[in-house]
Amino acid sequence: MVDMKPTKNGFGEGLVELGRRNPRVVALGCDITGSVMVSLFKDAFPDRFFSIGIAEQNAAQIAAGLSLAGFVPFFSTYGVFASGRCWDQIRTTICYTELNVKIGGAHGGISVGPDGATHQALEEIGNMRAIPNMTVIVPADATETRKATIAAGEMLGPCYVRFGREAVPSWTKEDDPFEIGNANLVRDGNDVAVIACGVMVYEALCAAEELEKEGISVRVVNLHTVKPIDTGAIVSCAEKCGCIVAAEEHQIYGGFCGAVAEQVVQHCPVPMEFVAVDDRFGESGDPEELMSEFGLTSSDIVSAIRNVLKRSGK
Amino acid sequence: MVNLNMSVSELEEQARQCRIDIIRMLAEAGSGHSGGSLSSVDILVALYFNFMKHDPESPTWEERDFFILSKGHVCPALYTALARAGYFPVEELMTLRKLDSRLQGHPAKNKGLPGIEVSSGSLGQGLGIGAGVALGLKIDGRPNRVWCLNGDGEMQEGSIWESAMAAGHYRLDNLATIVDMNGLQIDGEVCKVMNIEPLDEKFRAFNWNVVKCGGHDMADLLRAYEEASGCKDKPTAILAKTVKGKGVSFMENVAGWHGKAPNADEAEIALKELGAL
Numbered sequence: 035m036v037d038m039k040p041t042k043n044g045f046g047e048g049l050v051e052l053g054r055r056n057p058r059v060v061a062l063g064c065d066i067t068g069s070v071m072v073s074l075f076k077d078a079f080p081d082r083f084f085s086i087g088i089a090e091q092n093a094a095q096i097a098a099g100l101s102l103a104g105f106v107p108f109f110s111t112y113g114v115f116a117s118g119r120c121w122d123q124i125r126t127t128i129c130y131t132e133l134n135v136k137i138g139g140a141h142g143g144i145s146v147g148p149d150g151a152t153h154q155a156l157e158e159i160g161n162m163r164a165i166p167n168m169t170v171i172v173p174a175d176a177t178e179t180r181k182a183t184i185a186a187g188e189m190l191g192p193c194y195v196r197f198g199r200e201a202v203p204s205w206t207k208e209d210d211p212f213e214i215g216n217a218n219l220v221r222d223g224n225d226v227a228v229i230a231c232g233v234m235v236y237e238a239l240c241a242a243e244e245l246e247k248e249g250i251s252v253r254v255v256n257l258h259t260v261k262p263i264d265t266g267a268i269v270s271c272a273e274k275c276g277c278i279v280a281a282e283e284h285q286i287y288g289g290f291c292g293a294v295a296e297q298v299v300q301h302c303p304v305p306m307e308f309v310a311v312d313d314r315f316g317e318s319g320d321p322e323e324l325m326s327e328f329g330l331t332s333s334d335i336v337s338a339i340r341n342v343l344k345r346s347g348k
Numbered sequence: 349m350v351n352l353n354m355s356v357s358e359l360e361e362q363a364r365q366c367r368i369d370i371i372r373m374l375a376e377a378g379s380g381h382s383g384g385s386l387s388s389v390d391i392l393v394a395l396y397f398n399f400m401k402h403d404p405e406s407p408t409w410e411e412r413d414f415f416i417l418s419k420g421h422v423c424p425a426l427y428t429a430l431a432r433a434g435y436f437p438v439e440e441l442m443t444l445r446k447l448d449s450r451l452q453g454h455p456a457k458n459k460g461l462p463g464i465e466v467s468s469g470s471l472g473q474g475l476g477i478g479a480g481v482a483l484g485l486k487i488d489g490r491p492n493r494v495w496c497l498n499g500d501g502e503m504q505e506g507s508i509w510e511s512a513m514a515a516g517h518y519r520l521d522n523l524a525t526i527v528d529m530n531g532l533q534i535d536g537e538v539c540k541v542m543n544i545e546p547l548d549e550k551f552r553a554f555n556w557n558v559v560k561c562g563g564h565d566m567a568d569l570l571r572a573y574e575e576a577s578g579c580k581d582k583p584t585a586i587l588a589k590t591v592k593g594k595g596v597s598f599m600e601n602v603a604g605w606h607g608k609a610p611n612a613d614e615a616e617i618a619l620k621e622l623g624a625l
């Protein structure tokens with residue numbers, strides 16, 4: 035059995051590690067400090083934590099100012115608010131000026147569960163990757179979220195890291211490489227490629243294992259950095275396999291699948307299928323129940339693979 | 349027909365019933381916001397069972413007062429008030445937060461639950477929505493009033509003050525907001541997380557009328573609603589002093605109960621305290 039751990043824990047641990055490495059790293063709280071795990075940083079470095087209250091726009095502005103004053107500020111709240119409530123501050127103040135501000139987008143995806151649509155961030159990959167100068171990372175599990183958070187803090191410029199609330203399979207290894215912009219090939223195969231981010235990478239691996247029994251060889255790529263996108267990794271999927279499934283726990287329009295498709299159509303057109311939320315708001319429910327209700331499980335990936343194989347005459 | 353013109357003692361009994369519902373709903377759902385639901389339930393009961401003009405048989409009645417739940421996370425308190433007032437079957441309360449339920453974790457207009465005017469759950473938006481409805485009613489010369497419920501932590505959102513400025517500017521005396529002053533938010537005490545005081549002076553400076561009252565004292569709440577309704581040329585902020593988790597001893601004044609539901613054992617103790625068992 036694979037270990038289960040929420041990706042938000044990886045964010046909190048990464049932030050503490052960064053705090054140790056760099057005394058200029060500071061963190062802002064938006065009244066959900068514990069539930070986004072900034073509390074770990076607050077406990078370790080009480081003098082470098084600042085409570086801003088329920089004021090996301092101001093948190094983005096204060097972070098912008100702190101970066102101008104030479105600090106490396108992180109602010110974190112639920113992704114709906116972190117990316118949405120202060121979108122204009124992020125766009126015009128942080129990204130246009132290219133400020134060194136880091137954003138932790140918690141509660142990413144439908145798996146947030148019973149809180150329902152208002153708290154399930156399903157548009158942030160799209161609304162963040164649309165902004166020039168922004169780096170967008172969607173790590174696959176808690177270990178990778180820790181590495182991504184550290185990498186975000188050590189790069190220069192605006193960066194958004196998306197993570198989730200529920201415990202999810204923790205399957206990447208401590209010594210797996212993590213570099214912003216470099217996708218990880220996590221399973222080789224040549225009939226079809228699944229390119230995924232976040233928790234969908236694990237679902238893709240499960241789908242690949244199942245199809246192996248039928249002799250279908252599935253390549254799986256963990257495209258943790260949505261922007262800047264690893265065009266080379268996408269092109270080699272198209273060249274090796276001739277068809278691609280993209281999978282994300284996010285709205286189908288404008289997000290990760292679209293980002294992959296943009297590269298595919300420009301550089302190496304091959305048939306593609308998308309596994310994503312089909313242009314609807316979320317709902318209350320158990321996380322697991324919602325993942326299947328919204329078509330985000332390994333069996334949905336299996337169906338998408340069958341469709342794309344059929345379409346490419348395989 | 350449910351009595352919507354209750355006396356103070358009837359309101360108190362109704363609020364006790366609603367608290368019992370809240371505990372049962374949250375325990376059944378296994379998640380949700382206990383503290384703020386219990387601190388605001390008397391405010392809602394006084395509105396729905398005495399003061400507000402509304403018709404559960406006809407939720408979109410032209411002459412109704414509008415109620416906007418700005419702090420959407422305390423919807424269990426609103427759901428029980430609506431169900432007990434007759435908007436939908438009381439049994440439906442137990443579907444809270446379940447897949448396909450009309451009782452979403454935060455109020456969802458698209459689910460069609462009678463009595464929900466607008467989806468909410470992203471803090472800081474309800475006061476502006478209320479101001480917009482109030483402005484629209486004034487344009488049309490309609491006598492309906494608008495009632496809004498905010499949290500004290502929610503006062504930290506900048507949009508609240510943009511809305512307050514507009515409501516003062518347009519002299520929206522048909523608008524009142526009740527601020528549930530329970531003194532706590534998720535990270536702890538409001539005054540420590542980000543101080544909002546002096547709140548009364550802030551509202552007055554934005555050209556509002558301010559009324560203070562006890563948020564668990566039915567007679568005092570009714571007095572405050574009366575004063576708000578009588579005020580001319582200014583919107584009214586009712587600052588209602590409350591206790592977060594009110595009515596359940598181990599939840600009272602404990603920030604940790606903000607977004608937590610009681611387990612079966614805790615629910616049993618709570619229900620005993622509320623006289624349900």
Ligand SMILES: Cc1ncc(C[n+]2csc(CCOP(=O)(O)OP(=O)(O)O)c2C)c(N)n1
Nearest residue numbers: 065384469470471499500501502532533534
């Ligand atoms: C824009 C936005 N930011 C953050 C949240 C998360 N959140 C939900 S409730 C809450 C605290 C609210 O405190 P308060 O307004 O005092 O409500 P109460 O104590 O009455 O529950 C927060 C931060 C949210 N729902 N919306």
